[in-house]
Amino acid sequence: SQQGExxxxxxxxxxxxxxxxxxxxxxxxxxxxxxxxNSGRGLVHLILxxxxxxxxxxxxxxxxxxxxxxxSSLLITASRAADTxxxxxxxxxxxxxxxxxxxxxxxxxxxxxx
Amino acid sequence: ETGVTQSPTHxxxxxGQQVTLRCSSQSGHNTVSWYxxxxxxxxxxxxxxxxxxxxxxxxxxxxxxxLQFPNYSSELNVNALELDDSALYLCxxxxxxxxxxxQFFGPGTRLTVL
Numbered sequence: 001s002q003q004g005e006x007x008x009x010x011x012x013x014x015x016x017x018x019x020x021x022x023x024x025x026x027x028x029x030x031x032x033x034x035x036x037x038n039s040g041r042g043l044v045h046l047i048l049x050x051x052x053x054x055x056x057x058x059x060x061x062x063x064x065x066x067x068x069x070x071x072s073s074l075l076i077t078a079s080r081a082a083d084t085x086x087x088x089x090x091x092x093x094x095x096x097x098x099x100x101x102x103x104x105x106x107x108x109x110x111x112x113x114x
Numbered sequence: 115e116t117g118v119t120q121s122p123t124h125x126x127x128x129x130g131q132q133v134t135l136r137c138s139s140q141s142g143h144n145t146v147s148w149y150x151x152x153x154x155x156x157x158x159x160x161x162x163x164x165x166x167x168x169x170x171x172x173x174x175x176x177x178x179x180x181l182q183f184p185n186y187s188s189e190l191n192v193n194a195l196e197l198d199d200s201a202l203y204l205c206x207x208x209x210x211x212x213x214x215x216x217q218f219f220g221p222g223t224r225l226t227v228l
Binding site: 006035043044089092101102104105106 | 117147149151153154155156157158159160161162170172202204206215217218219220221222224225
Protein backbone atom coordinates (compact mmCIF):
# COMPACT_ATOMS: atom_id res chain seq x y z
CA SER A 1 0.00 0.00 0.00
CA GLN A 2 1.11 3.57 -0.56
CA GLN A 3 1.98 5.47 2.59
CA GLY A 4 2.80 8.83 1.14
CA GLU A 5 0.63 11.09 -0.91
CA UNK A 6 2.31 13.73 -3.02
CA UNK A 7 0.54 16.92 -3.86
CA UNK A 8 0.00 18.09 -6.51
CA UNK A 9 -0.14 15.06 -8.81
CA UNK A 10 1.11 17.23 -11.67
CA UNK A 11 2.75 20.64 -11.82
CA UNK A 12 3.69 22.74 -14.84
CA UNK A 13 5.76 25.90 -14.41
CA UNK A 14 7.99 28.19 -16.46
CA UNK A 15 11.73 27.75 -16.44
CA UNK A 16 13.30 29.87 -13.73
CA UNK A 17 10.31 29.66 -11.39
CA UNK A 18 10.33 27.75 -8.12
CA UNK A 19 8.52 24.42 -7.78
CA UNK A 20 7.05 23.18 -4.52
CA UNK A 21 5.83 19.66 -3.93
CA UNK A 22 4.27 18.30 -0.79
CA UNK A 23 4.14 14.86 0.74
CA UNK A 24 2.00 13.50 3.55
CA UNK A 25 2.48 10.17 5.29
CA UNK A 26 0.64 8.13 7.87
CA UNK A 27 2.93 6.33 10.29
CA UNK A 28 5.99 7.27 12.33
CA UNK A 29 9.20 7.36 10.35
CA UNK A 30 12.93 6.99 10.76
CA UNK A 31 13.66 9.33 7.88
CA UNK A 32 12.09 10.67 4.71
CA UNK A 33 13.75 10.71 1.32
CA UNK A 34 12.99 12.36 -2.00
CA UNK A 35 13.75 10.70 -5.31
CA UNK A 36 13.53 11.79 -8.94
CA UNK A 37 12.57 9.56 -11.84
CA ASN A 38 12.99 10.44 -15.50
CA SER A 39 10.64 8.84 -18.03
CA GLY A 40 9.99 5.57 -16.19
CA ARG A 41 13.64 4.83 -15.58
CA GLY A 42 15.53 4.22 -12.33
CA LEU A 43 15.14 6.51 -9.35
CA VAL A 44 17.81 9.00 -8.40
CA HIS A 45 18.22 9.86 -4.73
CA LEU A 46 17.95 13.60 -4.11
CA ILE A 47 17.98 14.21 -0.38
CA LEU A 48 17.34 12.50 2.95
CA UNK A 49 16.00 14.21 6.05
CA UNK A 50 16.00 12.47 9.41
CA UNK A 51 12.99 12.51 11.71
CA UNK A 52 14.80 14.85 14.15
CA UNK A 53 15.61 17.39 11.44
CA UNK A 54 13.27 20.17 10.32
CA UNK A 55 14.97 21.54 7.22
CA UNK A 56 17.74 20.51 4.88
CA UNK A 57 19.35 22.07 1.82
CA UNK A 58 21.23 20.57 -1.12
CA UNK A 59 22.10 22.87 -4.00
CA UNK A 60 18.81 24.17 -5.42
CA UNK A 61 16.79 21.79 -3.25
CA UNK A 62 15.23 22.60 0.09
CA UNK A 63 13.33 19.99 2.08
CA UNK A 64 11.27 20.56 5.18
CA UNK A 65 9.82 17.98 7.54
CA UNK A 66 7.01 18.45 10.04
CA UNK A 67 6.60 15.22 11.99
CA UNK A 68 3.68 16.63 14.00
CA UNK A 69 1.73 17.05 10.76
CA UNK A 70 3.34 14.03 9.11
CA UNK A 71 4.25 16.09 6.08
CA SER A 72 7.24 17.17 4.05
CA SER A 73 7.83 19.61 1.23
CA LEU A 74 10.41 19.74 -1.54
CA LEU A 75 11.29 23.10 -3.04
CA ILE A 76 13.28 23.33 -6.26
CA THR A 77 14.50 26.87 -6.86
CA ALA A 78 15.31 28.43 -10.24
CA SER A 79 13.89 25.47 -12.15
CA ARG A 80 15.50 24.21 -15.35
CA ALA A 81 14.16 22.16 -18.26
CA ALA A 82 16.28 19.24 -17.00
CA ASP A 83 14.24 19.20 -13.78
CA THR A 84 11.28 17.81 -15.74
CA UNK A 85 10.65 14.44 -14.08
CA UNK A 86 8.48 12.64 -11.53
CA UNK A 87 9.33 13.27 -7.90
CA UNK A 88 8.59 10.78 -5.13
CA UNK A 89 8.79 10.96 -1.39
CA UNK A 90 9.67 7.76 0.42
CA UNK A 91 9.45 7.02 4.08
CA UNK A 92 11.60 4.63 6.02
CA UNK A 93 10.20 3.12 9.17
CA UNK A 94 13.20 0.87 9.51
CA UNK A 95 13.98 0.38 13.17
CA UNK A 96 17.20 -1.53 12.64
CA UNK A 97 15.65 -4.83 13.65
CA UNK A 98 14.22 -5.69 10.28
CA UNK A 99 13.52 -4.31 6.87
CA UNK A 100 10.26 -2.90 5.66
CA UNK A 101 11.74 -1.26 2.61
CA UNK A 102 10.91 2.25 1.56
CA UNK A 103 7.26 3.24 1.20
CA UNK A 104 6.68 5.54 -1.75
CA UNK A 105 3.89 7.89 -2.66
CA UNK A 106 2.39 8.12 -6.14
CA UNK A 107 4.62 11.01 -7.13
CA UNK A 108 4.35 14.51 -8.53
CA UNK A 109 4.96 14.89 -12.25
CA UNK A 110 6.82 18.14 -12.78
CA UNK A 111 7.01 19.79 -16.20
CA UNK A 112 9.32 22.76 -16.72
CA UNK A 113 8.33 24.79 -19.76
CA UNK A 114 11.12 26.68 -21.55
CA GLU B 115 32.62 2.97 -8.50
CA THR B 116 30.11 0.91 -10.48
CA GLY B 117 26.44 1.66 -9.91
CA VAL B 118 23.54 -0.74 -9.70
CA THR B 119 22.95 -2.64 -12.92
CA GLN B 120 19.96 -4.75 -13.97
CA SER B 121 19.30 -7.21 -16.75
CA PRO B 122 17.54 -7.56 -19.02
CA THR B 123 16.30 -4.08 -19.88
CA HIS B 124 13.04 -5.28 -21.37
CA UNK B 125 11.27 -8.62 -21.30
CA UNK B 126 8.06 -9.96 -22.80
CA UNK B 127 6.46 -13.08 -21.36
CA UNK B 128 3.10 -14.78 -21.59
CA UNK B 129 0.72 -15.51 -18.76
CA GLY B 130 1.69 -18.59 -16.74
CA GLN B 131 5.37 -18.41 -17.59
CA GLN B 132 8.22 -17.87 -15.16
CA VAL B 133 10.77 -15.05 -15.25
CA THR B 134 14.12 -14.29 -13.61
CA LEU B 135 15.44 -10.76 -13.30
CA ARG B 136 18.99 -9.98 -12.25
CA CYS B 137 20.66 -7.22 -10.31
CA SER B 138 24.26 -6.35 -9.48
CA SER B 139 24.61 -4.17 -6.42
CA GLN B 140 26.83 -1.15 -6.08
CA SER B 141 30.33 -1.82 -4.79
CA GLY B 142 30.41 -1.97 -0.99
CA HIS B 143 26.66 -2.47 -0.65
CA ASN B 144 25.50 -5.65 1.08
CA THR B 145 21.73 -5.15 1.01
CA VAL B 146 19.49 -5.46 -2.03
CA SER B 147 15.82 -4.52 -2.25
CA TRP B 148 13.36 -5.14 -5.06
CA TYR B 149 10.42 -2.95 -5.99
CA UNK B 150 7.56 -3.23 -8.47
CA UNK B 151 6.35 -0.05 -10.14
CA UNK B 152 3.11 -0.18 -12.09
CA UNK B 153 2.44 2.49 -14.66
CA UNK B 154 1.58 5.81 -13.03
CA UNK B 155 2.27 4.54 -9.52
CA UNK B 156 5.09 4.77 -7.04
CA UNK B 157 7.35 1.77 -6.44
CA UNK B 158 6.02 -0.95 -4.13
CA UNK B 159 8.42 -2.86 -1.88
CA UNK B 160 8.64 -6.58 -2.75
CA UNK B 161 11.42 -7.81 -0.46
CA UNK B 162 14.91 -7.17 0.78
CA UNK B 163 17.95 -9.45 1.00
CA UNK B 164 20.78 -9.08 3.48
CA UNK B 165 23.64 -11.57 3.82
CA UNK B 166 21.93 -13.93 1.39
CA UNK B 167 18.70 -14.15 3.38
CA UNK B 168 15.33 -12.54 2.91
CA UNK B 169 15.19 -9.85 5.54
CA UNK B 170 11.82 -8.24 4.96
CA UNK B 171 8.88 -8.61 2.63
CA UNK B 172 6.07 -6.45 1.34
CA UNK B 173 2.56 -7.53 0.43
CA UNK B 174 3.47 -9.85 -2.44
CA UNK B 175 2.50 -13.52 -2.86
CA UNK B 176 4.98 -16.40 -2.52
CA UNK B 177 5.29 -16.75 -6.29
CA UNK B 178 7.60 -13.76 -5.99
CA UNK B 179 10.89 -15.13 -4.68
CA UNK B 180 14.50 -14.11 -4.69
CA LEU B 181 18.10 -14.97 -4.06
CA GLN B 182 21.17 -13.09 -3.01
CA PHE B 183 24.63 -14.41 -3.85
CA PRO B 184 27.92 -14.12 -1.91
CA ASN B 185 28.97 -11.21 -4.13
CA TYR B 186 25.68 -9.47 -3.08
CA SER B 187 24.14 -9.67 -6.53
CA SER B 188 20.51 -10.76 -6.55
CA GLU B 189 17.76 -12.38 -8.57
CA LEU B 190 14.02 -11.85 -8.55
CA ASN B 191 11.96 -14.82 -9.70
CA VAL B 192 8.28 -14.63 -10.52
CA ASN B 193 6.33 -17.83 -11.18
CA ALA B 194 2.94 -18.26 -12.85
CA LEU B 195 3.01 -14.79 -14.37
CA GLU B 196 -0.23 -12.81 -14.40
CA LEU B 197 -1.17 -9.87 -16.58
CA ASP B 198 -0.98 -7.56 -13.54
CA ASP B 199 2.69 -8.44 -13.11
CA SER B 200 3.42 -6.16 -16.05
CA ALA B 201 5.50 -3.38 -14.51
CA LEU B 202 8.91 -1.83 -14.11
CA TYR B 203 10.97 -3.89 -11.64
CA LEU B 204 13.55 -1.89 -9.76
CA CYS B 205 16.47 -3.17 -7.80
CA UNK B 206 18.13 -1.01 -5.16
CA UNK B 207 21.25 -1.60 -3.12
CA UNK B 208 22.19 0.06 0.13
CA UNK B 209 25.31 0.21 2.28
CA UNK B 210 25.79 -1.57 5.61
CA UNK B 211 23.00 -1.02 8.09
CA UNK B 212 24.73 1.42 10.35
CA UNK B 213 24.13 4.03 7.68
CA UNK B 214 20.83 5.60 6.72
CA UNK B 215 18.62 3.47 4.55
CA UNK B 216 19.48 5.49 1.44
CA GLN B 217 18.95 3.25 -1.51
CA PHE B 218 20.65 3.38 -4.89
CA PHE B 219 18.44 2.26 -7.73
CA GLY B 220 19.23 0.52 -10.97
CA PRO B 221 17.61 1.48 -14.29
CA GLY B 222 14.95 -1.21 -13.97
CA THR B 223 13.63 -4.09 -16.04
CA ARG B 224 10.41 -3.46 -17.96
CA LEU B 225 8.34 -6.67 -17.88
CA THR B 226 5.35 -7.07 -20.15
CA VAL B 227 3.04 -10.05 -19.62
CA LEU B 228 0.75 -10.89 -22.54
